[in-house]
Amino acid sequence: MRIGELAERxxxxxxxxxxxxxxxxxxxxxxxxGQRTYAEAAVERVRLIQQLYSAGLSSxxxxxxxxxxxxxxxxxxxxxxxxxxxxxxxxxxxxLVRTRDRLDAIIGCSHAAHPxxxxxxx
Amino acid sequence: MRIGELAERxxxxxxxxxxxxxxxxxxxxxxxxGQRTYAEAAVERVRLIQQLYSAGLSSxxxxxxxxxxxxxxxxxxxxxxxxxxxxxxxxxxxxLVRTRDRLDAIIGCSHAAHPxxxxxxx
DNA sequence: CTAAAACCTGACGCTGACGTCAGGGGCAAA
DNA sequence: TTTGCCCCTGACGTCAGCGTCAGGTTTTAG
Numbered sequence: 001m002r003i004g005e006l007a008e009r010x011x012x013x014x015x016x017x018x019x020x021x022x023x024x025x026x027x028x029x030x031x032x033x034g035q036r037t038y039a040e041a042a043v044e045r046v047r048l049i050q051q052l053y054s055a056g057l058s059s060x061x062x063x064x065x066x067x068x069x070x071x072x073x074x075x076x077x078x079x080x081x082x083x084x085x086x087x088x089x090x091x092x093x094x095x096l097v098r099t100r101d102r103l104d105a106i107i108g109c110s111h112a113a114h115p116x117x118x119x120x121x122x
Numbered sequence: 123m124r125i126g127e128l129a130e131r132x133x134x135x136x137x138x139x140x141x142x143x144x145x146x147x148x149x150x151x152x153x154x155x156g157q158r159t160y161a162e163a164a165v166e167r168v169r170l171i172q173q174l175y176s177a178g179l180s181s182x183x184x185x186x187x188x189x190x191x192x193x194x195x196x197x198x199x200x201x202x203x204x205x206x207x208x209x210x211x212x213x214x215x216x217x218l219v220r221t222r223d224r225l226d227a228i229i230g231c232s233h234a235a236h237p238x239x240x241x242x243x244x
Numbered sequence: 245c246t247a248a249a250a251c252c253t254g255a256c257g258c259t260g261a262c263g264t265c266a267g268g269g270g271c272a273a274a
Numbered sequence: 275t276t277t278g279c280c281c282c283t284g285a286c287g288t289c290a291g292c293g294t295c296a297g298g299t300t301t302t303a304g
Contacts, residue, residue: 004280014281019262033270035281055221058260069228079229086225089218096215099177103208106191107201124301126250136251137292145291155300157251180290 003028003036010046017046023059025049025066055089125150125158132168139168145181147171147188177211 007014020026021036026045028036048069052062061081068078129136142148143158148167150158170191174184183203190200 002281013262015262015264018283023261031270033281034283035270051217051221051224053261055218082225082229086222086229089222089225093215093218093222095173096177096211096218099173100208100211100215102173103204103211107204107208124251135292137294140252141292153300155251156253157300175291 001038001040001042003038006038006042006046009043010050012046012050020046020049020059024063025059056092057085061085123160123162123164125160128160128164128168131165132172134168134172142168142171142181146185147181178214179207183207 001009003014003017007017010017017026021028026042026049028038028042031037048066049062052065053059057065064078064081065085068075068082123131125136125139129139132139139148143150148164148171150160150164153159167188170188171184174187175181179187186200186203187207190197190204
């Protein structure tokens with residue numbers, strides 16, 4: 001498939017896909033005229049890249065992790081970085097949960113000046 | 123207290139505190155000579171700001187939320203934004219957990235080429 | 245009194261993940 | 275063949291949350 005279709009199917013922009021290629025996160029074959037061509041597997045790969053990005057991993061780190069995600073092998077350094085990242089995500093989850101609880105407390109306690117949309121809906 | 127002490131007690135930089143003031147997130151009294159002076163309560167406020175920042179909220183959004191966090195009151199629009207943000211955080215937690223589990227799977231399954239640091243430590 | 249430390253206001257720099265515009269090919273339908 | 279859409283490569287723009295430097299004032303310790 002060409003880049004436009006991949007963009008549509010993954011929900012990321014064409015620009016982003018070209019950016020991923022710049023960062024060596026995503027390979028593309030080329031037609032004789034130079035247009036990018038992707039295999040089916042690219043869809044899953046892009047989704048994985050997006051997932052890692054939105055978890056706050058940098059492209060450099062993702063670049064390091066991707067090979068071992070695919071092969072299932074990791075050299076020691078990579079393994080350590082994997083563990084470090086997992087722990088970082090764990091801590092981030094903890095903090096997010098605390099923040100959410102804080103917002104919940106505010107939502108629960110605050111006596112609204114006027115009915116809220118949700119109350120109107122109820 | 124002056125800005126240096128507040129910075130030290132909250133762990134954020136002096137620059138950041140001035141930035142918060144620029145964004146109207148943090149008030150400061152001034153001495154006749156123009157130096158900023160903060161009340162004790164500022165410590166907690168800065169910590170709250172930091173918490174919201176690290177949960178991914180923008181300064182504009184925080185600006186909107188802070189008054190109702192402090193007063194415990196929220197007008198309907200604000201209440202809706204609070205709920206929306208809480209839901210967003212919930213979704214983000216879900217995704218982070220999925221990502222973490224994915225990393226865990228890799229960590230668990232991958233047969234390292236060489237012993238990892240953690241294995242050496244064990 | 246004086247030197248160091250802390251503070252002030254601009255204002256430019258930085259980083260990452262793209263958005264966007266310019267200028268120019270390629271390819272299927274009508 | 276022409277219309278129109280998709281594609282290409284630069285390359286500059288953006289935005290947030292500060293870092294950092296410059297050049298000058300204020301406070302504090304000795």
